Amino acid sequence: MARRVINKKRHLGLQQLSAFADTGRTFLGPVKPSKFIIDEESHESVVVGSTVRLLESLDLSSAVGQLLSEAVQAQHNTYRTGASTLLLLVGAWSSAVEECLHLGVPMSLIVSGMSEGLDSCIEEVTSLQVPVHDVFDHIDSTKIFSEVESLNVSLCPFLQMPSDTGLILKERDLKDVASQSLTTCSLSERPVKSAKLFRPQATVGADKNTSQTPQTLRNSLLADSRCRQSVLTHSRHCNREASDQWTSKHGAAAPQTDRCGLGELAVGLSHGDHSSMRLVEGAVRLQHQNTSVCQSSWKMPFMFDISRVFTCCLPGLPEAFSCVCPGYVTVVSMFSATVLEDLQNQPLGVVLIEGDLTENFRHLGFNKSANVQTVLESMKKLQQDSSEELWTNHVLQVLVKFNVNLVLVQGTVSKHLIEKCVHTKRLVIGSVNGSVMQAFAEASGAVQVSYITQVSENSVGRGVSVTFWRSSPLDVGDGISRMAILLKTEGINLVTVVLTDPVTAQMQTKEDRFWTCAYRLHYALKEQKVFLGGGAVEFLCLSHLRILMEQPLNKGDQICSGGLHNTSSWLASSLALYRPTVLKCLADGWHKYLSTVICNTANYSSEFEARTFIQHHLQNATDSGSPSSYILNEYSKLNSGVFNSGISNEPEQIPRVYDIVTPKIEAWRRALDLVLLVLQTDSEIITGSGHTQIKSQESEGFLFV
């Protein structure tokens, strides 16, 4: 990697930061061009499609580089999204902070001013949060899932549904069906008590429905939500189940009405990656179906449990083969696959082994004594079989005894054992993911064990079925033919997303993108709120900071505001003088963010044009007096380039864009934390064996203690 020439008179750490951060600029926004990274020594190259993968491939061994990669990793590991935002803001803020230093702003004031500014922005942007309520109550209905609190509803575009009478009628039908089946359902479940409890609610619901007119959609929405709040939990469940049944019968209505609930949320969060998001949505729907079928979980509200989603990458297949399957899809060798002919279409007994299934495997924490020797006392006892053979036979005996035909192993499996098992029509699969094991344990009643000797009748699971996922063999890229198979059991809470791509090099990128989308939807559902996306939040920060800059600090505020911990210092009194500069520096970060997004989505050819465009809107927003209502207004028009991703093919159907809340805000915080941490660092101390070197940034040379 070529590094920018770093001017020695300025803050080295900040310059390094902005140089590193610049590499990831193009990954921001919905259009993410891939990058080739070539190792000049080994001539190996990789294609990277995300910030995290990019930083993994770069040499970040310097102290600042390491802090940067630590911060990106921390964000990625916690939220799986927001790494590009973090990286870009790190770059933008470190150059802006450097500029501040250049202008002579005291360092402590930069630190306090920027954290205060960010806090204030974070508070401000809560006005752009959209609550996500009970998406799954309306998973297949025409219901709108969100409302904007404390704002005039007309400002929020996606509440203005086309007042299509047909849709409403359908909805009424659905409701009626629901309320009918609701009583029966409740009667069957809780014969006496719940029937009494339900009836009033059911009639209220019906009344509302009959009085509903197309013009008063919003009213009915509110009424419905009120009604929904008062309905008991189990009634909601029954309601949901009923509507599910209904849509499965009248499946044709589903795609048409689908966009309002989960569908719209998913599209809004896809950020241009519709194909991945479609798979995520499919996974959520499958999981939801699963949990609502499963009677035991009726008390719990549905949560998108991402640990029960699993990906299986099959490079070499055309993209169209990507799909979502209930159960576990994995790849086995052609040899193992031969047993499938016999095992198909019958319930199998399963054993789950955590750890390896080899003779020499011992559980973690077991120390083998090296100095134990075995001696033979007489030749009579000598057997022909090796100990491996003995062990394999023992394993087979156990499998036969408990009538087990399928063994899932978390670690590796002895090759010899696999062969033996295939001969006796048993399938052993190694390297199975831990959460897959867990899912099979729950669904089949199996108990995970470490050793085959632990297997007992109680620890064997029953009722697992196995089939070919696809009848023809596939080549996963290493020239060896394998078969993809599908393992399933009744009620298993496990969804496998099969990802296919004809280009092997893109497989990683594809998987990463899938997970990004999955986590985005996961957080939206978990937090029950989303931001209006497409730059709306950043734009609000920008205009909010502009207003803050112009606001004079009043003397009374001075001591409590400003973010300074130490209010007695002279810095507190000179805060007013430097505050606008510092806030402008903070605003520069989002300015850069927005212009980069706009440039990357190719709405504007140059950054200059993008900046002019932002400036124009910024002026309008400030002039309007209330930036947040300006944004909501513009958002409802949806023709303004700031707020749409601009990559939709159908201009009349531009989907709304949403963003997740906490991961975004945390990415901001992390970015600022990193910049401020580096800003406040004045020297690097290299600790080593024997001698210590201190590299001071002011005096360049090494100082020895």
Place this chain on the structure above:
Amino acid sequence: MSRLEAKKPSLCKSEPLTSERVRATLSVLKGIVASCYGPSGRLKQLHNGLGGSVCTTSQSSALLANLSVTHPILKILTTSVQNHVSCFSDCGLFTAILCCNLIENVQRLDLTPTTLIKLNKHLLSLCTSYLKSEVCGCRIPVDFSSTQILLCLVRSVLTSKPACMLTRKEVDHISTLILRAFLLTIPENAGDHISLGNSIIVPLKGQRVVDSTVLPGILIELSEIRLMKILPIKKSDSLKVALFRVSLSGDLSDTGEGSVVVSYGVSLENAVLDQLLNLGRQLVSDHVDLVLCQKVIHPSLKQFLGVHRVLAIDRVGAALMEPLSKVTGTQPIGSLGSISPSSYGSVKDLCTAKFGFKWFFHLIPNEATVCSLLLCNRNGTAWDELKLTCQTALHVLQLTIKEPCVLLGGGCTETHLAAYIRHKTFNDPESILKDSGCTSTELQLITEAFCTALESLTGSLEHDGGEILTDMKYGHFWSVQADSPSVVNWPDLLTRCGCGLHNSREELNWSFLRTSRHPFAPLLCLPHEAVGSANNLTLDCFTAKLSGLQVAVETANLILDLSYVIEDKN
């Protein structure tokens, strides 16, 4: 064949302090510690230059532990500071800077080391007896019936470490947690002899700081979520606990050198496993509900216990053993032989809890003086710094309960003390001269050096080019922007003194700290109403600061007293 080599002669250097190299390295060390001092102190990146982890810090403990100094004089200094920090946690930088300042100032004087040392000692005792006296004007008694002073103390500790990267809201949140954690370690029924419990800091990196929390009892991280399903059924109002120190993994204990010979067909592993299962049977027949093991439990034993509804938690770790034994009242079991019933203990309840992405077992003891502080911070390096800082704050609270008073922080104690010493030696030099047999000029010189050392220490609080003033009434610390016009209306320019007790509207006179001024008597005895009304004070731990002062002066004396350094070069 062995070869004998003539021993190298030892290297002997006289007057080590006069060497240019020693002075230079001393000033580098002082530069490092002084630039870290205070809430706006600069941070240092510590790393090994080979891609190891990077530690960003401004704490003396982290700094000195990683700084491998070579010169014996510096070693004396760093070792005494480290000793002080290990006993008191706080005021390490204070000690180091003061010691460097004293050496530097005193060196300029043309006086014999004996005189220097004698007078330094006198001045030190003057300081300590003043700080301990009732009339001390920079000391506040702690009222344990309100949290105000204690919260200020904790907050001062937290804000003095900028690498924790806390916003003001987060500082408030963490301060409250630390205070709560501390209060949870105080036993409810205190007899004559109080023994405080401990707060265990549980790491939860990557989460938001405001997600940090305090829970009574102990949290044990869970590696396997599926264990949740087999929570024991409570038969009575408490659960019977067995705590194992010995590994139950089923391996052979260390067989020593040589080899063990066994005959074919004998499996030592199975023999050990049988023994473990016997142990399991005893645990079950003794109606134990919960088995905790520091190390690993054999999967088969776990399965056996699970079948009998006994919950087994392994890999608890050495750090938790002591608090676990204390909380449950168990004797940690160290052998696989039979267990004496007296080694069992009990807990009130057990549940699982999820914080961030981690699952924990939460052990709720019958009588709790142990609590868990679940500490979150966004990135690793800031978390490490926050952990050290929280430990310091908890320690400071413990010291404060022993000696229930605090000192004014933010530089005010130092400037006040300097004013007091100056005044004392100017007005009443006889009492010192009588004992020491020095001249009054010598006394004045040393006093000046001593007081300047204290005052320039407070100057190290300023890192953005501000200037320090002191008022002529209280002798407190005031900071002002550099290059302020000479004739100004000070009350307009100044806001509050360093500790936050006084504000500039009090009709005070100010003078620059660096200029000389006539000795004045700072106001003794803090007015009570002033302390009661101020709610945002910067405070320092009394015990730690007093010890820091003593260590600094005594170490400086020791270093000044060195006339030879003898190095064995072999």
